[in-house]
Amino acid sequence: MSMNPTASHFNHIVAFEVSKTELVVHTLPTDRQERIANSKAAVRRLLSRERARNLKLALGAMLVVCESTGGYERQVLDQAVALGIDLHRAHGSRTRLFARFNGRRAKTDKIDARLLALYGSTPGLDLYRPPSPEQHALRDLRRRRDEIAKMLRMETNRTEHARLSRLKASLSRHRKWLEAELEALEAEIEILIEQTPELSRKAGLMRSVKGVGPKTTAAILAYLPEIGTLSKAQAAGLTGLAPHANDSGNQHGPRHIAGGRAALRSSLYMAALVAQSRNPKLRAFAQALRARGKPNKLILTALMRRLIVILNAVIASGQPARA
Numbered sequence: 001m002s003m004n005p006t007a008s009h010f011n012h013i014v015a016f017e018v019s020k021t022e023l024v025v026h027t028l029p030t031d032r033q034e035r036i037a038n039s040k041a042a043v044r045r046l047l048s049r050e051r052a053r054n055l056k057l058a059l060g061a062m063l064v065v066c067e068s069t070g071g072y073e074r075q076v077l078d079q080a081v082a083l084g085i086d087l088h089r090a091h092g093s094r095t096r097l098f099a100r101f102n103g104r105r106a107k108t109d110k111i112d113a114r115l116l117a118l119y120g121s122t123p124g125l126d127l128y129r130p131p132s133p134e135q136h137a138l139r140d141l142r143r144r145r146d147e148i149a150k151m152l153r154m155e156t157n158r159t160e161h162a163r164l165s166r167l168k169a170s171l172s173r174h175r176k177w178l179e180a181e182l183e184a185l186e187a188e189i190e191i192l193i194e195q196t197p198e199l200s201r202k203a204g205l206m207r208s209v210k211g212v213g214p215k216t217t218a219a220i221l222a223y224l225p226e227i228g229t230l231s232k233a234q235a236a237g238l239t240g241l242a243p244h245a246n247d248s249g250n251q252h253g254p255r256h257i258a259g260g261r262a263a264l265r266s267s268l269y270m271a272a273l274v275a276q277s278r279n280p281k282l283r284a285f286a287q288a289l290r291a292r293g294k295p296n297k298l299i300l301t302a303l304m305r306r307l308i309v310i311l312n313a314v315i316a317s318g319q320p321a322r323a
Contacts, residue, residue, distance in 0.1 A: 011060035015117035059139030065120035142222035208320035219267035228315030
């Protein structure tokens, strides 16, 4: 089951279309819209007013809805949590599909805010639960670690093609700084995991699976905090490793993966490469697929999917993996 609880239906919806400095707010059932600043005070004032109105008129269950917008939604999240109001953070691709389903092609902040409110009226949405301070810090540190690693790869590639001594020296200095920063971030991540009991417990269980090292463990803890509370399908789906059928009538096309959390998937790719040589069960699984003529790319994808399902099951059981 999902880590986040769900509610069947809400009568009072407050939807926020988020931008850097401004929020377009659409409220149901009044079908009213207004613009406010994207600030702590403005959001808290509006939500306090809506909560008081909800109690006065006995409107029933109340829900705040906003999309994930790269951090600009933080004021909405923080204030809804502080006031104890149920909240759903919507995925952009799902709300776009909802708009297309309703025949809406035009896109403005006003239109998007109303569609987001209507989306919030659909039953079964997951409710947002704020991460712990340690979980929040881990995700921020891991994201920065991945940014530094990407920059280091780019500078290494540039070094191969640099001709001028001046450029080579510049690249060398930057690479040394990036390498030191990467090492420092990885050490800080390791200490944070070790000193946080829940993160340390999960890390120990995951490390019991052969082929899973500290970097993969840190990535999973950062990008998939739900690990251990998911079904097999949810674990594969959230990482973007669930195969999607491509069939029509008598035609059966190749299945493909899509969506999910790309930052996590890249770490699982490296773990799958290691696991197929060091983990006897996963090596046998890969060999069986290869014997059936499956291409390497499909085999690695299947290994990644099998690996995240195993890790989810190990944490759910609370028991280390058997050899």
